[in-house]
Amino acid sequence: MATHETMMKILVTVKEVATVEDEFDIDGTAIADQYLGADLNEWDDYAIEEAVQLQEDGVADEVVTVTIGPEDCEQTIRQALAKGADRAIRVWDDSLEGVDLLDVGAKTDILRAVVEEEDPDLVLSGVQSGDDSFGATGVSLAADLGLQWGAVVNDLEHDFEDGTASVRRELEGGVEELTNIELPAVLTIQTGINEPRYASLRGIRQAQRKELDVQSLADLGVDEGVVEGDLTLTGMFEPETESDVTVFEGGADNTAGQLADLLREKGVAP
DSSP states (O other): OOOOSSOEEEEEEOOEEEEEOSSOOEETTEEOGGGEEEEEOHHHHHHHHHHHHHHHTTSEEEEEEEEEOOGGGHHHHHHHHHTTOOEEEEEOOGGGTTOSOOOHHHHHHHHHHHHHHHOOSEEEEESOOSSSOOOOHHHHHHHHHTOEEEEEEEEEOSOOGGGEEEEEEEOGGGOEEEEEEESSEEEEEOTTSSOOOOOOHHHHHHHTTSOEEEEOHHHHTOOGGGGSOSOOOOOOOOOOOOOOOOOOOSOHHHHHHHHHHHHHHTTSOO
16 A cells, blocks of 8 residues: 555546437437436546545545536436545536537636646546547646646556656557656546446445535636537437348358358458
8 A cells, every 4th residue: 555645636527428228319419318318427437436446545535526517417426426536526507508519628618627726636537428529628628737647548556656647558559658647647547447336335325425516617717608619519310331241040050051151252261
């Protein structure tokens, strides 16, 4: 276990994302409500677990989460509190109502204000969200704050020697990079870095008593004009797919030869 004279505060950005049934209909620029559910963003779940592990290892003394979302998302984001986060911040404002697509710039401005208020030593964010999938918010936030950053982190050493985070980053083509990043920093966390825990019944009960602070844009000193981003959602559709499927009927004795002939025909078997 690492020991530190000065304990760290970790801020984790979290988001409720829509889940979609296998069969669905699109209504204009959105999927019809009856086909939608909600859950904690998968990548953020790994970021939460990493933060809680750092706290359990004696590296951090407080884990705070922040989300941008309406009251309806509170039960979802309380999952982070149930898994060990100490408190949560939810940012919402009347100006955000009805916004079809909150772009990266707007999220950056809002989250920057929270980071400046909380002054964490480390910000963890999921690599991307399961709905918008921009994969840019964490890096954009770091750039706006002038902080060091590491993207697509799939391993993080839990002993921050000399205020430095030693991380392994996932690059293209199966290549990985080892690098040291000076704190304070922003890291975007990849799935597979750990195994997120399930919230225990005790944790779920405790989560209902933990602080969930709701702040407006005015509370944070953010101009509501930031919600008017440069991106416009113009349409949504399900891409057409084409497939060439061969179905073999009968038992293995009857179909093995047919499969072998097909593989030879396609050039994938001698």
